[in-house]
Amino acid sequence: MAMNLIGRNFLTLKDFTPEEIRYLLNLSADLKKLKYAGIKPRNLEGKSIALIFEKPSTRTRCAFVVAAVDEGAHPEYLGKDDIQLGKKETVKDTARVLGRMFDGIQFRGFKHETVEELAKYAGVPVWNGLTDKYHPTQILADLLTIEEYFGTLKGISFAYVGDGRNNMANSLMIGCAKMGMDCRIVAPASLHPEKGLVKEVEAIAKETGGKLTITDDVAKGVKGADVLYTDVWASMGEEAQMAARIKLLTPYQVNMKMVKQTGKEKILFLHCLPAFHNNETTVSKEVGAMEVSEEVFESKFSKVFDQAENRLHTIKAVMVATLGTK
Ligand code: CP
Numbered sequence: 170m171a172m173n174l175i176g177r178n179f180l181t182l183k184d185f186t187p188e189e190i191r192y193l194l195n196l197s198a199d200l201k202k203l204k205y206a207g208i209k210p211r212n213l214e215g216k217s218i219a220l221i222f223e224k225p226s227t228r229t230r231c232a233f234v235v236a237a238v239d240e241g242a243h244p245e246y247l248g249k250d251d252i253q254l255g256k257k258e259t260v261k262d263t264a265r266v267l268g269r270m271f272d273g274i275q276f277r278g279f280k281h282e283t284v285e286e287l288a289k290y291a292g293v294p295v296w297n298g299l300t301d302k303y304h305p306t307q308i309l310a311d312l313l314t315i316e317e318y319f320g321t322l323k324g325i326s327f328a329y330v331g332d333g334r335n336n337m338a339n340s341l342m343i344g345c346a347k348m349g350m351d352c353r354i355v356a357p358a359s360l361h362p363e364k365g366l367v368k369e370v371e372a373i374a375k376e377t378g379g380k381l382t383i384t385d386d387v388a389k390g391v392k393g394a395d396v397l398y399t400d401v402w403a404s405m406g407e408e409a410q411m412a413a414r415i416k417l418l419t420p421y422q423v424n425m426k427m428v429k430q431t432g433k434e435k436i437l438f439l440h441c442l443p444a445f446h447n448n449e450t451t452v453s454k455e456v457g458a459m460e461v462s463e464e465v466f467e468s469k470f471s472k473v474f475d476q477a478e479n480r481l482h483t484i485k486a487v488m489v490a491t492l493g494t495k
């Protein structure tokens with residue numbers, strides 16, 4: 170199905186219809202096949218893209234860079250100390266300058282309003298590479314990975330367990346609802362998603378035949394789930410809350426006990442990464458595994474590295490779809 174997304178921003182999946190998301194997933198799978206076959210279509214030949222990063226990144230940054238190079242575009246990394254954004258120059262002015270030079274702009278940072286402001290004034294497509302509120306490019310990779318594993322999205326039961334009000338929980342709810350899935354957010358009541366967003370997502374689910382459940386009850390939330398998904402307990406910028414979150418979220422760790430509680434034979438474990446699954450990082454060396462046990466992380470049903478690779482193919486699809494082929 171051909172679909173024209175040229176010139177569109179990619180800020181949240183709320184702005185995309187299920188058909189448009191389907192198109193992006195199919196394009197991702199096609200571009201993945203071409204890459205595996207050693208074919209580089211160079212759809213973005215001669216284009217330049219700006220990559221603004223207020224927060225660190227491994228996957229998103231590398232996916233944008235490699236995807237751009239694969240397609241013949243030039244990526245320019247603009248770290249938080251490299252440009253004036255918000256400090257000596259307004260976001261609006263930065264948008265208007267970069268929009269005169271680049272064909273597309275990726276933004277990763279704190280306030281979601283910043284990426285909205287960039288999109289409002291840049292005059293070229295702006296892609297959200299994560300804000301405090303949403304992480305939509307990650308969701309495309311997650312959906313592609315689920316589809317590769319189960320062969321379908323429709324009717325899949327998906328449980329996100331952990332911090333239920335962060336950018337991942339928000340974006341996963343939207344993505345799952347758009348694709349007609351049964352989505353459960355399993356989190357302590359104090360970390361439940363914002364009510365306004367829940368209402369919006371319920372309305373989406375009603376249209377697509379999807380379902381949304383918000384619960385603090387692990388047994389109820391994961392029963393019958395095909396996918397178990399988690400994320401760090403303290404997101405970037407919330408590091409000071411780590412100790413409190415560990416206390417609150419320890420009963421929500423994804424471990425073998427929780428896997429058994431799904432009652433499912435075939436299960437998929439996903440995590441957007443980076444993950445604290447052992448004591449081998451500076452942050453986790455005192456605490457050890459947090460949101461996921463080492464056993465689950467390293468299990469055969471954990472496809473977190475397929476998922477990480479799919480960031481490349483899906484981000485490439487977003488750029489090709491919004492900038493156009495040659
Ligand atoms: N999942 C993800 O966005 O990873 P990075 O923070 O490394 O980009």
Ligand code: NVA
Nearest residue numbers: 335400404405441442
């Ligand atoms: N919720 C995490 C996601 C990282 C990809 C964060 O914002 O730090």
